[in-house]
Amino acid sequence: MSGESPTMVSTIDPSSDAADWQLRLYVAGQTHKSAAAITNLRRLCEENLAGVYSIEVIDLVQTPELARDDQIVAIPTLVRRLPKPERNVIGDLSDADRVLGGLQISPGVAHAGAPRAA
Amino acid sequence: MKTVTAVRAAKRLPTIERARTGITGFDAITSGGLPRGRTTLLCGGPGCGKTLLGSEFLARGATEFGESGVLLSFEETAAELTANAASLGFDLAALEADGRLSIDHVNLAPADLAETGSYDLEGLFLRLGWAIDQVGAKRVVIDTIEALFVVLPDEALLRSEIRRLFRWLNERGVTAVVTAERGEGKMTRYGLEEYVSDCVIVLDSRVEHQTATRRMRIVKYRGSAHSGDEFPFLITDHGFSVLPLTSVVLGHGGSHKRISTGIPRLDGMLGGKGLYRGSSMLISGSPGAGKTSVAAQFAAAACRRGEQALYIAYEESPAEIVRNMQSIGLGLEDLIDRGLLMLQSERPTGDGLESHLVRLHQLVDESAPKVVVIDPISAFRGPAEDITALLQRLLDFLKGRQVTTLMTSMASSNETLELSGLGISSLIDTWITIRSIEANGERNRVIDVIKARGIGHSNQVREFVMTAKGLDLPDVYSDGNGIAVGSERVARETELKRRNLEEARALEHRRRSAAEERTAIEAQIATLQTKLTHEQALAGELEEAIVAIRAGEAAGRSAMAQSRNVGANKRRLPALDGRR
Secondary structure: OOOOOOOOEEEEOOOOOOOOEEEEEEEOOOOHHHHHHHHHHHHHHHHHOOOOEEEEEEEOOOOOHHHHHOOOOOEOEEEEEEOOOOEEEEOOOOOHHHHHHHHOOOOOHHHHOOOOOO | OHHHHHHHHHHHOOOOOEEOOOOEOHHHHOOOOEEOOOEEEEEEOOOOOHHHHHHHHHHHHHHHOOOOEEEEEOOOOHHHHHHHHHOOOOOHHHHHHOOOEEEEEOOOOHHHEEEOOOOEOHHHHHHHHHHHHHHOOOEEEEEOOOHHHHHOOOHHHHHHHHHHHHHHHHHHOOEEEEEEEOEOOEOOOOOHHHOOOOEEEEEEEEEEOOEEEEEEEEEEEOOOOOOOOEEEEEEEEOEEEEOOOHHHOOOOOOOOOEEOOOOHHHHHHOOOOOEEOOOEEEEEEOOOOOHHHHHHHHHHHHHHOOOOEEEEEOOOOHHHHHHHHHOOOOOOHHHHHOOOEEEEEOOOOOOOHHHHHHHHHHHHHHHOOOEEEEEOHHHOOOOHHHHHHHHHHHHHHHHHOOOEEEEEEEOOOHHHHOHHHHHHHHHOOEEEEEEEEEEOOEEEEEEEEEEEOOOOOOOOOEEOEEEOOEEEOOOOOEOOOOEOOHHHHHHHHHHHHHHHHHHHHHHHHHHHHHHHHHHHHHHHHHHHHHHHHHHHHHHHHHHHHHHHHHHHHHHHHHHHHHHOOOOOOOOOOOOOOOOO
């Protein structure tokens, strides 16, 4: 995210609105934690959800009202918007296994296009 | 003037600026409100009123002091908060619609949350900051931030973030209230009191003697003298009501004006003029001694002076009192109809003593009486020290308004009679007992003044009678061992009447004899007077005759000298014979 102009929504892989996995990452400004979370998330998705995901990054410094609307407290917060139900993972996403567990991503899910039954 | 000085002195003391809350009694116990621009920790157990107090702080801030607020709630939703505040008479929804209040319910859903790597609570800061900016908030309530500990596992991180939050709130310059749950053996479960250095208030709700009592204590208030006392409070439909212990000042004016007790001869025992206005009187007595009658007479006397009277009865209904007082010829109905007398029946045990005290405050506020009757204080139930504290606060409150108070107290027997007032004796200015004495097969009442501050009072024990004509203290018949009462007094009165009658007859007899004698003497005087008149007349005639003779002699001498014809005096003297 560093170097980008401060925009409300920064979408990586913008063509994937219809993606099976829609993830939203809430950050606050251009902090080390935010940058780490974005990097970690992008790598995780490429490794496990290649071609079936979209990531939306929301900077709450720019749009603080979304913190209330989306019930955000901790930063960074990753929200799995699809598939339902929503799940939240907080932190800089440095522990890949925990992130995968939190998002309930298991090997092969990318090809199946859906999470395993919880 | 004393009170004014005391208030000024109290106002000089605080160095921290206050944000007034407008909450009844709260600003008094905090010398003006919460520390402005600082954070106050409000702790207490579940259901003790933390959230409601916070809501009222914001609502009054917006409506009375023009300061908008933010309510950040971790537990109750905006709808729940609005409904609860409505029970206190505050319309949070309207304030929100006006842009004077922002309610943000932080919904923490722990089941869907995973944690990986480092994070902070910047999201919370941002949304709180946004809410503050939205309404231009000067006041913030966070209720209850500890909920985060349940959801987020990293306690060390939470502590540092909460510490940062408090610092941030100070930097924003908002007057904040942060609530926290009471912990076992600690002020708060997660020790948040460590992070708040400005003001810590503890709320408490206890059930004692089957009644719930709520109390508030200021544990800490930096830069300000504060009392560590527990202040009872009540949650009413007008919001919180905190009862300050005003007795610490004792700045009552001390009127020199006196008012009648309504019983002239009792006034006579009290130096002839009755009670000091604004003083307190206790009438203690055995059952049926006539305490209520004295109290009602006192209230009625005030009404007849055109003063407002409030009569609080714990054992009888207004209708019963009106009816019963007719037996002593006291008509209260007219006084009630004219709006001078307010007869109010209360049940002191229905709610806690504190809430009852609040109720009494409200009644006094509403009717603004000059005299108040509390009949009887022995109806209060609870630990003696609590009742004493209640009466002390009540009397302080009433004295502060120059209200003259009469309280009755029931003693189960003559033995306990004097004890019945001991606990509160120091609070009472004038203490009168009515005892019942059994002798000669009958029961009679005697009244005496145990004490009367500042009044040269009678030391006599007097009989006290209640008749259809009213209350009276009959004349005293002392027999050397005590006073005669009841039929013995009546017998003595009869004997005295008989004696008086006999004496009167004897005197009448003497009066008549004397009158007869006087008549006789007057007759004699009249006879003598007549004689005297005759003698005086004779004496006059003789005098005239003598004068005539001397005149004749003189004329003769002169003629003789002319004619030399001497001595031919042929005039005769008047005959004296038969004249006497």
